[in-house]
Amino acid sequence: MKNKLPIKSTWWGMALLSVWLLSACRKETDIVTPTTSSTATTENQTIDKWILENMQEYYYWNDKIPANPDLTLAPSDFFDSLLYSYDATARPDGDRFSWIEENADDLSASLSGESTTTGMEFTLYLRSQGSTSVIAQVLYVLPNSPAAAAGFKRGDIISKVNGQTITTSNYASLLYSGATTFSFGLASVQNSTLVDTDVARSVTATTFQANPVFMDSVYTVGGKTIGYLVYNQFVPAPNNSNGSEYDDQVDAIFSKFKAREVNELVLDLRYNPGGYTSSSANLASLIGKNIDNTKVYFREEWNSTLTPYLKQQYGDAFFLQRFVTKSQNIGGNLQRVFVLTTDGTASASELIINGLRPYMTVTTIGTTTYGKNVGSITIVDDSGKIKWGMQPIVFKSFNSLGQSDYSTGFTPTVEVQEPLNLLPLGDVNEAMLNEALYQITGNRTARRGVAEPNHLTSLGSSIQRKAGGGRMIKSLSNFKPIKL
Template sequence: MTIPLALRPALLVTLVSACLFTSCEKEYNPDTVPLSNLPATNQEVNNWILTNMRYYYLWNDKIPANTDTTLTPDKYFLSLLYDRNNSANRDRDRFSWIQASADELKASLGGQSKTTGMDYKLYYFDQARTTIAGSVIYVLPGSPAAAAGFKRGDIFTKVNGQALTTDTYSSLLAGDVLTFTMGTLVNGVPTDANQTRQVTKVVFQEDPVLLDTVYTIGAKKIGYVVYNQFNPGVYKSSGPTDKTYDNKLDNVFGEFKQQGVNELVLDFRYNPGGYVSSSNNLASLVGKNIAGKVYYTQLWNPKVTADYDKKYNPGWNTQNFITKATNIGGNLNRVFILTTGSTASASELVINGLRPFMTVTTIGNTTVGKNVGSITISDANGRIKWGMQPLTFKSANSQGFTDYPTGFAPAVEVREPAYAMKAFGDLSEPLLGEAIYQISGTRTTARRGVITNENFIEAGSSLDQKAGGGNMFVDMTDKPVK
């Protein structure tokens, strides 16, 4: 049985409303001053945080008995997280987060944010690790960056005429109007190219299905999809009811099925995760002999588990694969998934969920290791503006396997170059080229591991600015918890 998630908001709304109205009616006359117009104090926000964390948080038994509610809400929330600074603990909380705007939190989870429309990585290119150049990893079609001529593999060395350094890059890239000084590689070192491009950030909806195509190599029909976030559709403030992108994937796999695709490459290298429902949708298009089988199970804290077992009956926390007319699993014995250190959460859920049913071969680098999921908690009355995304469950596949907090190591390790990257879909691109070789025996790129720029050290990435620092695994099958 699948939990009726639409009922969860009612549980929390009742609890939150009781706390707020009981404490505030003694101070304010609602006939003269509407409660919704009054700013919540830090104390009220922190009480709201604590009440919800003590019920929903995965490690609610680890929350201290006495907490310092005089802290600002962001610092207070962090003070509740389980062992977050203890790097020796593989199972500590690395991923819960809170934002001052619940509306912005929900929008970013839905793929909508203020952006130029390009994502990039930043690398030090001097021995002292002070000077930085940016490398564009992908550009969203229809975005300001695309209109300005940016493409994957472009290099930039300055922003608004200033060099990027450890101290300056964050503030320079945070602006709304950005003038990039473009660069080129000279003897392997990023160098100014005496060309600039100006881009203005806009609120933009990201389509996560960046590319799909089919390659024919001998008897192999190879389907290839670049998928950058598990997001069902265009963001709506009322919740994830739009299915535009899930439907687009269904159509892609319908085309794969029509063309007789018998090998599949999923490119998750920059996919930080997202909605469980979209993860299940994609896995259900791929899996072999999965009808009626368990995709994954959520393991919540004992309090929630006991309450929901009574309310919804045992099994509420298990999700089966979906029956999909465009499933191509009947033609597949295996799937290849491209991964990097930015591959996380719902992407890893697909890897873990499919492994009991078919061979899953990962190519690239070790994934993040996010075997835990979260829910969105916000105040339905709108008085508390904060939104939080605490971890609330671990995930296990149909065999009960949940132990991947250090990530999935690649079956075939291939490093993506720091600069001068090939376009997605280019068969000479290192990760895709290796997948083609593993499938067909035909090598379309240099031997794996032979990559220039291997010594550049990453300084940061725009992916870190995505929801949750780029690590999302969100139980939002119907709508966020309020």
């Protein structure tokens, strides 16, 4: 169990922190009293008051909260009613990321990489322009997961679920309803056309802890020694761990890179939606050139209500995340870093790009990133009476040069679309990695056939539906209560 951090009646801390709530003892009885409308309203008011109190203090846009919100609303609706919601025209600076969940334990677990899952992530596409039929293209499969055991691999195309053709009207109920048993029917690309096959694979989702360190490799090409890391979430350790197992694994990879005298680096964050800012700082500290624990990685801006109190109790250092001095740092051998990106690259991943740019050249390859320059905290009730968990946005981030201009994402330095026929991650002929190797060496490696271009319309991905979509979460250890 990770540290609990009290502020008033709230434990709050890193959203990826695992938080346990104490359950109130209940005496069993033979009489079951039905919940009345009045009882439900009273319960809603209790929860809503707790939500409102915390949002008024910690929410980044707390000055935009309505003066007289309706405390009889269901908690999720009430929470939404408080948000300074994004609108492209009226509120382009608005909130796209705050959310609330009914079970705080499930929230904490999912943010630590533990969830009920088949173990594969996918992007949904319209099968053809103007069609209502939908396909799911598998982006990656977690090792030792149910999907891996069933034989799924990157690039597989799913066209049916439980015997039903996926469509624009049923894909949510087929794929995101909370069901755990699936029979997936596959399609294949034949002569540039998607064709259904007779192949079907059955998978049962289980509670599974994902390791964010997906793969690493070292390539020697054109006299260059190139390190490659696929990193899919900023998580320091498994759920319910007090340790830093995953951060330690990243450290070990960079120790190997240093021993191999890696002088170019390709960081694959194309499917990384974010996570702990501490893990982001750890990774950046392994890469940055001429950095140490005196150099600023990023700075935070909190709301005007809370800022004076934070300054009074903790000083200006509270708002600064500095680099960490790491013996495994390879920045001395690097002049630049290449980052592979998609619209699934978000939050703490974008922090890497923005935070390293003042210190070295960061070349992005792929497609435009998600665009999240704000961070959140987890808020739960320490008494155990309220089981909900909130993840409100509480700060905006800036790099050491005061830059925070990526709310619409980072446009790639070199644009590369993922094709319809996906090669394995780490394959030197895979489209994005191949482009990075070309940018480094000037030598285009021979491709295994011509990649089928993917002109299909995307309907989003399973990665974007993970808790929070994109996450950049503040780690607050040894935090003392603040009285406002």
